[in-house]
Every structure is written in structure tokens, then in C-alpha cells.
Amino acid sequence: MSRIRRSERLGKLPPYLFVEIDRVKNELLESGADVVDLGIGDPDLPTFPEIVSALREACTDPATHRYPLQRGDPSFKRAIARWYEARYGVSLDPEREVLPLIGTKEGIGHLPLAVMNPGDVALIPDPAFPIYPAATWLAGGEVRLIELKEQEGFLPSFTGLTPRDLDRAKLLFLNYPNNPTGAVADIAFFKTAVDFAREHGILVLNDAAYSEVIYEGPRVSLLQIDGAKDVGIEFHSFSKTFNKTGSRLGFAIGNPEALEALATVKDNVDSCVFTAIQRAGEAALALPDERLEELVDTYRRRRDVLVDGLHKAGWNVPRPRATFYIWARVPTAERSQEFCARLLRDGHVVTTPGVGFGAAGDRYVRMALTTTEDRIAEAVARIKRML
Numbered sequence: 146m147s148r149i150r151r152s153e154r155l156g157k158l159p160p161y162l163f164v165e166i167d168r169v170k171n172e173l174l175e176s177g178a179d180v181v182d183l184g185i186g187d188p189d190l191p192t193f194p195e196i197v198s199a200l201r202e203a204c205t206d207p208a209t210h211r212y213p214l215q216r217g218d219p220s221f222k223r224a225i226a227r228w229y230e231a232r233y234g235v236s237l238d239p240e241r242e243v244l245p246l247i248g249t250k251e252g253i254g255h256l257p258l259a260v261m262n263p264g265d266v267a268l269i270p271d272p273a274f275p276i277y278p279a280a281t282w283l284a285g286g287e288v289r290l291i292e293l294k295e296q297e298g299f300l301p302s303f304t305g306l307t308p309r310d311l312d313r314a315k316l317l318f319l320n321y322p323n324n325p326t327g328a329v330a331d332i333a334f335f336k337t338a339v340d341f342a343r344e345h346g347i348l349v350l351n352d353a354a355y356s357e358v359i360y361e362g363p364r365v366s367l368l369q370i371d372g373a374k375d376v377g378i379e380f381h382s383f384s385k386t387f388n389k390t391g392s393r394l395g396f397a398i399g400n401p402e403a404l405e406a407l408a409t410v411k412d413n414v415d416s417c418v419f420t421a422i423q424r425a426g427e428a429a430l431a432l433p434d435e436r437l438e439e440l441v442d443t444y445r446r447r448r449d450v451l452v453d454g455l456h457k458a459g460w461n462v463p464r465p466r467a468t469f470y471i472w473a474r475v476p477t478a479e480r481s482q483e484f485c486a487r488l489l490r491d492g493h494v495v496t497t498p499g500v501g502f503g504a505a506g507d508r509y510v511r512m513a514l515t516t517t518e519d520r521i522a523e524a525v526a527r528i529k530r531m532l
């Protein structure tokens with residue numbers, strides 16, 4: 146028998162909840178069933194062609210196939226600083242306040258190793274992207290959940306934390322625009338978060354992976370708050386903004402000490418992003434704003450097909466102001482997993498049970514707008530029969 150054992154840290158990670166849904170989905174597909182997939186948040190539309198051309202060209206330059214040192218291509222870091230200032234009005238020092246990442250998830254996964262010691266606490270919303278607790282546990286940290294309540298706009302309140310929580314807390318995870326709830330934060334909330342982090346000596350991180358998928362209202366960023374760079378960093382992703390989940394690319398901006406610590410972890414584990422992908426990233430950031438607006442319009446139309454359709458079917462789901470997710474209360478007495486399993490089994494529609502994002506999500510279901518309007522209309526017709 147093998148003597149290899151999994152680490153105790155891995156043992157802390159919850160079982161992967163989506164496995165069963167994925168198994169049933171694949172069985173259905175193999176049996177020839179017509180499955181509508183509103184499950185995973187992976188854009189169905191192709192990467193913008195300008196980005197693919199830039200990537201193709203960069204790949205033919207032998208220099209791009211060497212180790213990508215310097216913690217990111219200086220020209221790419223300058224392009225990030227220019228793009229961020231143009232969209233958010235905040236200037237960044239490209240060398241100290243910008244760090245390219247192999248996708249946002251990579252940066253989030255490594256950050257707790259950079260800023261937490263075993264036994265330190267991370268404050269994590271519930272529900273949330275499951276990587277936040279996983280990254281904390283992998284670094285030997287502890288998780289203190291803060292429930293996000295619908296009646297509070299799915300924004301965390303810091304008032305319920307005990308002095309002991311606050312003493313041990315080193316990192317606060319925020320994610321606005323939010324997955325899975327679709328909630329947005331305003332400047333007033335970000336100011337509260339920055340003040341709270343400053344008062345308690347906590348690093349606040351906003352995961353802004355959906356920053357550009359906004360239907361109504363202003364685009365806001367944590368770093369727009371005066372003094373936010375003293376205590377905060379923000380993660381941006383090319384995945385959702387440019388339909389680019391495969392050729393992995395993201396960046397962290399903000400507090401130089403936190404970025405330096407994260408870069409030190411990365412120096413030792415990944416040697417940064419493939420240079421050709423960084424050059425393609427420069428091409429992405431040079432795209433005119435209208436191209437991003439067209440993409441958002443596509444999601445807006447899909448959102449309205451789903452929301453209006455479900456309203457007509459008698460399920461009063463909220464209409465999100467951002468992200469490509471609909472987060473709705475389960476309209477029956479079922480728990481989220483039972484409801485989603487039934488939609489899949491009897492309606493061949495894939496959705497994600499809210500409990501996959503934390504216990505507070507158990508009465509909710511998430512539907513992703515990553516398929517066409519026709520397919521969404523088809524999903525609505527099927528769901529209607531099962532309410």
C-alpha cells in the first residue's frame with residue numbers, strides 16, 4: 146500500500162460539491178440529451194480577435210519563450226497603470242503598485258501564504274468564491290465567516306466581530322461586483338471597509354474579477370478611497386472582461402508591501418506569466434471602450450431574457466446590476482442541491498446550488514449568463530414546467 150498521505154491542510158478543504166452535478170451532466174450528454182448549461186461562469190464568446198492576433202505574433206518571437214522575469218514585463222505594467230487610471234481615475238506606480246498574475250485565482254491562492262501566519266484569521270464573506278477559504282486553509286490560516294444578507298445588499302457588516310476575531314484577523318476578502326450574488330458595492334461601503342482595515346491593522350483585498358461587467362450605475366474600485374493603498378489591494382482579471390479564461394492573465398494593484406510579499410511567493414513558485422500572454426494583455430488593454438460595452442450589452446440582453454422569462458413563469462428573481470450571474474431564492478421548499486439536481490435530471494438544465502458558495506447560500510441557486518439568448522429562453526421554458 147502506498148505510504149503517500151495527503152496533508153492535513155488538504156483535508157480541511159470541503160468535498161467538491163459540483164462533482165455530482167458534473168457527473169449527471171456528462172451522463173446526460175453522453176446519452177444524447179440536449180443540456181442547457183447555466184452552470185459555470187466561463188464566457189462562451191471567443192476571446193477578442195485582436196488579442197488572439199497579438200498572442201499569435203508574440204509567440205513567434207523567441208524572446209517570449211524565455212523565463213518571464215522582472216515580476217512582469219515593464220511595458221505591460223505601464224499599460225495596466227494607464228488603463229486603470231483611464232477607467233478609474235487613480236494613478237499607480239507601475240513598478241511598485243502593479244503585479245501581473247497568472248489569473249486572479251492564482252494571486253488569491255498565493256496571497257495568504259504571503260501575508261498570514263498559521264493561526265491568523267481571514268475574514269471571508271459567506272457566500273463567496275470558494276477559493277478564499279481554500280487559500281486561507283492551505284496557508285495554515287483560520288477562517289471567520291461573515292454572512293452576507295440579502296436585506297443588507299449582500300454587503301458584509303463588521304459589527305458582529307469579537308475582539309478576539311479582530312485581534313487575529315490579518316486579511317479581509319471582499320469581492321465586488323460579487324460572485325455569486327451579483328451585488329455591487331458603492332464608494333461609501335468601500336470607505337467603511339478601508340476605515341475598518343486601518344483601525345484593526347488588516348489587509349483588505351477586493352477581488353474585482355467582474356469589475357467591467359456593469360449594467361447600471363458607476364464602476365467603483367476600492368483604490369478610489371483616499372488612503373486605500375495604505376491597507377488595500379485589488380485583483381483584476383482578463384478572464385471575464387475579454388473572454389480570456391484559458392490564456393490565464395490578471396493583475397494585482399495597490400499596497401506595495403503586500404504586492405512585494407505576494408511577488409516573493411511567486412518568485413519561488415511560478416516565475417510569472419508567459420511573456421507572449423502579457424503582450425496579448427497589452428493588446429487587450431488597448432481595445433476601445435466600445436468593445437467592452439458591446440460585450441456588456443450582450444450580457445444585458447441575456448440577463449433580461451432570463452429575468453423577464455422567469456418573472457413571467459412566476460419566479461421573482463432579482464435583476465443584477467453587475468456580473469453575469471442571477472442569484473435567486475429557491476422558489477420551492479427544496480434545499481439548493483435538491484432543486485438544482487431536479488432541474489438537471491428532469492429539465493436537463495444545469496444551474497449551481499448556492500450551498501457550493503457556503504452555508505448561507507443554501508436557499509439560493511446561481512444561474513450564469515454564459516450561453517446564447519435562444520438557449521436561455523429554452524432554459525426558461527423548461528424551468529417553468531418544474532416550478
Ligand SMILES: Cc1ncc(COP(=O)(O)O)c(C=O)c1O
Nearest residue numbers: 248249250274324354382384395
Ligand atoms: C469572484 C471570482 N474571482 C476570481 C475568479 C477567477 O478569475 P481568473 O480566471 O482571473 O483566475 C473567478 C472565476 O470564476 C471569480 O468568480
